[in-house]
Amino acid sequence: LLDNMEGLRERAGKGEATFGTIDTWLIWNLTGKHVTDYTNASRTMLMDLKRLEWDDELLEIFKIPERGLPEIRSSSEIYGHVKSKILGEDIPVAGDLGDQQAALVGQVALNRGEVKNTYGTGNFLLLNTGNEVRVSRRGLLTTIAYGFRKGEVNYALEGSIAITGAAVQWLRDNLGIIKTAAETEALARKVSNEGAGGVYFVPAFSGLFAPYWDMDARGIIIGLTRYTRKEHIVHAALEAICYQTREVIEVMEEETGITVKTIKVDGGASANNYLMQLQADILGKTVIRPKVIETTSLGAAYMAGLAIEYWKNVEELKSKWKIDKIFNPSWPEDKREKLYKGWKEAVKRCKGWLKYL
Numbered sequence: 001l002l003d004n005m006e007g008l009r010e011r012a013g014k015g016e017a018t019f020g021t022i023d024t025w026l027i028w029n030l031t032g033k034h035v036t037d038y039t040n041a042s043r044t045m046l047m048d049l050k051r052l053e054w055d056d057e058l059l060e061i062f063k064i065p066e067r068g069l070p071e072i073r074s075s076s077e078i079y080g081h082v083k084s085k086i087l088g089e090d091i092p093v094a095g096d097l098g099d100q101q102a103a104l105v106g107q108v109a110l111n112r113g114e115v116k117n118t119y120g121t122g123n124f125l126l127l128n129t130g131n132e133v134r135v136s137r138r139g140l141l142t143t144i145a146y147g148f149r150k151g152e153v154n155y156a157l158e159g160s161i162a163i164t165g166a167a168v169q170w171l172r173d174n175l176g177i178i179k180t181a182a183e184t185e186a187l188a189r190k191v192s193n194e195g196a197g198g199v200y201f202v203p204a205f206s207g208l209f210a211p212y213w214d215m216d217a218r219g220i221i222i223g224l225t226r227y228t229r230k231e232h233i234v235h236a237a238l239e240a241i242c243y244q245t246r247e248v249i250e251v252m253e254e255e256t257g258i259t260v261k262t263i264k265v266d267g268g269a270s271a272n273n274y275l276m277q278l279q280a281d282i283l284g285k286t287v288i289r290p291k292v293i294e295t296t297s298l299g300a301a302y303m304a305g306l307a308i309e310y311w312k313n314v315e316e317l318k319s320k321w322k323i324d325k326i327f328n329p330s331w332p333e334d335k336r337e338k339l340y341k342g343w344k345e346a347v348k349r350c351k352g353w354l355k356y357l
Contacts, residue, residue, distance in 0.1 A: 002063065009063065012064075013067055014067065017068055018068050020034065021044065023037065023096050024040070027079050027080065027093055027096065030082050030086065031080025031083065032080065033080035034070045034071065035071045035073050035080075035096075036070040036071075036072060036073070037074060037075045037096040037097060038052060038072060038144045038146070039143070039147070040096065041054075041072045043143065046064065046069070047072070049133055049144060049155070052147075073096070074148060074149055074152075075101075075146045075147045075303050076094070076095060076148050076304070076306045077150075078092045078093070078307055079093050080092075080093055081093065092307070094308050095300045095301065095303030095305075095306075095307060096303070097299060097303060098143075099124075100124045100126055101143070101144070101145055101146055101299070102295075102296045102299035102303075103296045104116050104146065105146050105295075105300075105302055106292070106294075106295025106296060106299030107264040107295050108302075108318045110146075110154070110314060111128060112132075112154075113258045115128070115252070115262075115263050115264065116263070116266065116295070117245060117264070118265075118266050118267040118296070119268065120165050120267045120268060120269070121163075121165045121166040122163060122165070122209075123161040123164040123165075123244065123248075124158065124161070125159040125249065127157045127256065127258065128145055128155075128156050132155060134157055136157060136255055137255065138254070138255060139209075139210045139211040139212065139213045140210055140211065140255065141160065143158050144156070146303070148306065157252055157256065159209075159251065160209045161245070162205075162207065162208070163204070163205050163206070164203075164244065165181070165267075165269045167237045167240060167241070168269075171184075171233070171234065177230040178230075184234050184238060184274075187230065187231045187234045188231065188235045188275075190231045191229075191231045192274075194232075195232075195235055195239070196223075196235040197223075197227060197228060197232040197235075198342075199222070199223040199228055199232045199235075199236040200222050200223055201219075201236035201239070201240050202219055202220050202222075202343075202346050203219050203237070204219045204350050205219050208347070208350075208351070210247075210248050211247055211248060211251045214352060216352045216353060216354040217352065217354075219350065220346065220349060220350045220353075221236070222346050238278055239278065239343075240343075241269070241275065241279070242279045242281075242283070243282060243340065243343040245282075245283065246282055246283050249263070261285060262285060262288055263279075263287050263288070264290065265287055265293075266290065266292075266294070266295040270293050271293060273327075276325070277327045280327040280328060280329045280330075281330055282331075282336065282340065283329065284333070286326060286327065286328050286329070287326070287327040288325075288327075289326075289327070290321055290322060293324075
């Protein structure tokens, strides 16, 4: 916009044209305040993660006037009040976080080393690294996790997996071998003894995200025999979710020196008991599902509640978090590693596929 709209950069420099992320737009329309929070600002690639301010060097490189950008605030404070003409009430707008950061707060994973994994169309893992900025060499994203107060933040490493729940949707909408996503649990249980029967499904429909970042990769289903039934393919799709999660966890452990022992899970697919047990088995780690699995909304509400003193402190939030079910690994180590080795081989075969077309 700045490069292609005549006079816009000059107007932005005068503060007459303003920009921001979607949270900025919402708060602006509700309150008239031009702000964002640490988590959203950290994802623009224009912020200095250590100084917690817009980065002068980056702004100069991209020729972006700082006056056009929102003020960076904490994730939990009153930014303004809803305009009376909108709701007729003086309602404070008080919590602002990015999607996955809000899920981390909703899981009250507030200690260094805690991990949450959100299961949606894709999977998104965040590892709390405390007050330490960790720069990944293996394709993870360094981000601000949250900031309860001005000038104080926790950081995280994030691993994004493009296709997980979307692979189940593909089985339903494109292949028609299931009618609903919920069917996958019952179908997978039918072959629980043999699992996928040697079938691997790498759902690299639009490439592979963390830790590979190979946009030339494409999806494959490999290991098919005449014995293969739809139950095996469904099982392989669930396994793919778990294997991709393990790959990200391993990189997180390698780059931080933190040994992850338990993983807090949320999102729609976490309601699938068979999938969660499979996740524990493939990881060799304990998986914990809370009673409330829509933790993104919960985390945003927690931040707003703290700001208006509905809740007193973080310790009170922790007391609200309740466990629904714990899944402990049951596979022997040799089985876990043999099957994971097969997954790695399947991934090798799908990488760089577009280069051959």
